[in-house]
Amino acid sequence: MTRIDDLPIRDELRGKTPYGAPQLDVPVRLNTNENPYPLPEPLVERIAERVREAARELNRYPDRDAVELRTQLAAYLTRTTGHRIGLAGVWAANGSNEVIQQLLQTFGGPGRTAIGFEPSYSMHALISRSTGTGWISGARRADFTIDVEGAKAQIAALRPDVVFVCSPNNPTGTAVEADTVLALYEAAQAAKAGTAGAIVVVDEAYGEFSHRPSLLPLIEGRPNLVVSRTMSKAFGAAGLRLGYLAADPAVVDAVQLVRLPYHLSAVTQATALAALEHTDTLLGYVEQLKAERDRLVTELRAIGCEVTESDANFVQFGRFEDAHAAWQGLLDRGVLVRDNGVPGWLRVTAGTPAENDAFLDAVRELKKEN
Secondary structure (H helix, E strand, O other), rough: OHHHHHHOHHHHHHHOOOOOOOOOOOOOOOOOOOOOOOOOOHHHHHHHHHHHHHHHOOOOOOOOOOOOHHHHHHHHHHHHOOOOHHHEEEEEEEEEHHHHHHHHHHOOOOOOOOEEEEEEOHHHHHHHHHHHOEEEEEEEEOOOOOOOHHHHHHHHHHOEEEEEEOOOOOOOOOOOOOOHHHHHHHHHHHHHOOOOEEEEEEOOHHHHHOOOOOOOHHOOOOOOOOEEEOOOOOOOOOOOOOOOEEEEHHHHHHHHOOOOOOOOOHHHHHHHHHHHOOOOHHHHHHHHHHHHHHHHHHHHHHHEEEEEEOOOOEEEEEEOOOOHHHOOOOOOOOOOEEEOOOEEEEEEEEHHHHHHHHHHHHHHHHHHHH
């Protein structure tokens, strides 16, 4: 039987495994940071209407530049962040992963490098490798915050072409201060002096869940700063696969050099536009999840767990002598959480109140046994 490594794949892909969390049929699934609330019925009906309209022209290619969608995304960002941005400064793709891929295809690639501060979103490293971009692992402090001086020194020494900063960070949930982003941005530009500079990507996939304001206003006057977002989390639309970025219009022009023709289907655009019409309702669910997230933090600490401060829709908790054994113990009780491979820690997504109660009861039982 032929194995993957028997094929003539690129050397940097050998020995790697595909990204993915376990998909198991258990009563309580809190492992993939999904929004637990189904879309409200009026939105489902509006999606059906929009898709029906789009279906009448499926014999034609979709709007290649997704002008209406990008215009509405820009209006959403302007309203929710207080920073005015227009169509020219927004780009959309199939999930934030494709946004990241397009950025790395444009600004990374063979002979270039990217840096991220780990533990962080593992797809930054995986997509870097898949685009031939060298990956540099920057470290975090014991409390999972970024060591700014250490990061600046690493950037100065290694001169990366792309810098990733997750805020809130996945899997830890920690937010990043604006001053930290600015310090890393300046260090990245100084390290590439004499060139067009380095691209700094602030990944705000969980931005709507944060206690703090968006870092989007920092893009003003900083042409190499990009903020990426997604509709998967706050909009409860993980199945839609719609991500987007905000940046200087020149960045939007640049990523279009590598985007595939007609990469966003007419159905995707129609569905996303319908969701944007129901923003206020969907953000109401976000407020409920933020309250549940904060409840998880409080109750986990009362149980005796260590908990990382969270600005996301999930909580990192521990510490366990054997995190995988703890993961299995919760699974045996019908609760699926995420083992991200961070020694001693697990991650739980904020679910409905009933799901969170079941999770907390399972943790209490686990603690009693140990």
